[in-house]
Structures are given as structure tokens and as C-alpha cells.
Amino acid sequence: MNETIETILNHRSIRKFTDQKLSDEQIRIIIQAAQQASTSSYVMAYTIIGVTDPEIKKQLAEVSGQFYVEKNGQLFVFCADLSRIQAIQAQDEEKQVMEENLESTEQFIVATVDAALAAQNAAIAAESLGLGICYLGSLRNDIERVSDILQLPDYVYPLFGMAMGYPNHEPEKKPRFPMEVIYHENTYKKHPEQDKYVQDFDATLKEYYSNRSFNVRSDTWTKQMIRKYKVPQRLDVGPFIKGKQMNRK
Template identity: 50%
Template structure:
């Protein structure tokens, strides 16, 4: 097993960081690593906003559900779906590109491009001995986040990525069985087999929580998912996305 694969397989979310900012050189290296990710048709439909100021981090932490590690980290990256520059392309080339830019297909391209760039950043950071944690809570209130970050039309802040020097190393959380995720030739249609795999996974997760909390928690993955998904969240998203000039076609 090579070092790159060891880094990937050793991933865990870090939520406690030392009070030590990343250097400008480290930040640039991480951004260049993000840019090295694959991008659909060379569109590069994303941007990254870096947050250094403590005050701005604290405001974003409040908007993200008062998660302290959003405010306390070495650097905060905000990954955005971005077709603003392509509006400028339209002006420069004197063409109307709105039908394409407002399509569901191009919305998906922007989401995928940003996600690929972010994961490159995460792996690069971990290879440098840094810890990371993705922050989806920014989508709790994208209107306020967008105002704070001063993003124009056709730009949507999708999620944050905290990066920094770990105070300690958290436990590695068990993932779904490979057999449950990987299908060969066609999608697995034996639902009973899938349910049996989930029951086995439930035991793993229950044991993980039980050991980690000294018996105070032993919930299962399926129970966790059912509870979470029974309470729909961020239901304003479709309207917000369309208002920002995405996913209209």
C-alpha cells in the first residue's frame, strides 16, 4: 500500500484544532491541489473563498449552527458553485449563454466540480499532517452566508472545509461494507441481501458509539438515518438555487 492510499484510508473528521494559522504557502498549495482536480469539459465551475479573520469565522459559525470548530481552525475554505465568470465569458464573446448556464446539467457540473476540488484539498491537507472537517451547516442560511461573503449571482456557497493542526486524533468511523457500496455490472436488486448487510453494519455502528461514549450511546445507522430524514431540512433550497440563476431549465 502506498502513502497516498494510506492517507486516504486514514481519514477522520477533526473538530479540535490548535491555535495555529496555516501559512500563505500552505494555503496556496492546497488551492493548487484543488485546481488539479478533474473538471467537466474544462469548465472549472467553482470558486474557493478563504477565511482568515476570526470575526468572519465566528459569524459563519453562528450561521452554521454554532459549531465552534468553524470559528477555531487554521483556515476555513468555502467551496462555491460558480458560473459568474461564465457570465463574463458571455459578455466578452458577445453570446447569450443563459439557457446552458441555467440548465440542471450545468448545475450538476458545478456541484461535481466543486466537490472534486474540495476532496483534492482534503487529501492534500491530510498528507501534510493537517486535519479537516467538512461543514454542510453553511446551507442552514445561505442568504445570510451569501451576503457575508459578498457573492454575486450564479455563485452558491455549497459547504465549508475547516483545516488545521489537530489537537488530538478522533476515532475512525466505520463505513458501509464494500459489498453494499460496490456493484458489479448491474445494481444489486436483492433487497433482502442488502437489508442483511445493513443489519450487520448496524451492529458495527452501535458498538462504535457504545465504546466511544462509555455506553451512553448505542444507536444504529439505519435508526440514525430514519430519524434524520424524517425531519426535512433546508426546504428553501430550490427557490434559493433558482434565484441565484441555477437549475432553471
């Protein structure tokens, strides 16, 4: 095992941070690491917004309902961003066709994946520096408000936030599925024991939740998924993104 793998395998989301802010140097190296992630066709279809203004942080925390959006060492918002392609000075007919092509689901995926890869590089870089992170999909609780607060133009949408800082708690590492569930060789083959693996995983997770040092509860993965998927979630996201000229066809 090397230090990089150790850092990755040691990951857990951090939701309580000390008051210490990240230094400019830390932010610079973390953004550099984010930018060095692979990027589809070299498009670099993302923008990272570092939010330092307390009033903006407060508003974003209201959207998410999570206090660690406000209380952290640094807050980032990762945006999928095709606006730089849209701004390229091309001939009129080319420009029109380019704009139409930017509206496809394929280009939406390109921008979304690019932003996510950059974010995960930032996360690992931060963790390697002894910092903790928590992704914040909760910013999509009101995607339009977040877009307005951050003044995002067309062809840009806020994918998620990331709270970062010096950890002020030590959560236990959260279990993952056994590899047999996730990894298939050559073709998609549901493992004959998959249902049993999931049941066993429920038991493992139940134990984890009942023994951990914070937010102890009685829960399983299956129960969580039923709670999550039995109600429609964030149905405004699709129309909002279409309104940003993205994922229209």
C-alpha cells in the same frame, strides 16, 4: 499500500484544532491541489474562499452552530461558480443563449461536482500534510445569509465549508459499509444479503459509538437516517439557488 492510499484510508473528520494557523505556503499548495482536480469540460466552475477575518468567521459559526467553524487553522468555503462563464464576452445572441443554458440542472450539477472534487483534493492534500479537515454542510443552515456575508454574486452559491488545521483530538476511524453494499458489477444488483449487511453494520456502528473516546452514545446508522429524513431539511436552498439563476430548468 502506498502513502497516498494510506492517507485516504486514514481519514476521519477533525473537529478540534490547535490554535496554529496554516502558513501561506500550506494554503498555496492545498489550493493548487484542489485546482488540479479533474473538471467537467475544463469549466473550472468553482471558487474557494479562504476566510481569515474573525468577524466573518464568527458570523459563519453562528449560521452553522458549530464552534469549529470559528476555531481552526484555516476556514474555506467552496462555492459552485458559473459566473465566469456568464461573464464571457460573446455576441449578444450567443450571450443570451449561453445565459439560458447556464440555468439548467445539468450545468448546476457540473458546477456542484467541480466544487466537490476540488474540495476533496484539498482535503487529501491537507491530510497528507498531517492536517485534519471537517466538511461543513452546516453553512447551508442559512444559505442566503452565507451568500450575503461572503458577497456572492449571481451564478455562485456556497456548497459547503471546510475547517482545516492541526488536529487537537484523535477520533477513532468511523466504519463504512462493506464493499458488497456499495459496489455492483455491470448492472445495478442489490446484494441478496444487503438488508443483513445493513443490520450487521448497525451493530458494528453501535459498538463504535459506545466504545469511542468522545461523544459516546447509543446509536445506529438506521436510527440516524430515520432522524435525518423524517424532517424536511433546508427547504430554502432550492428557491435560493434558483434566485441565483442556477438550476432553473
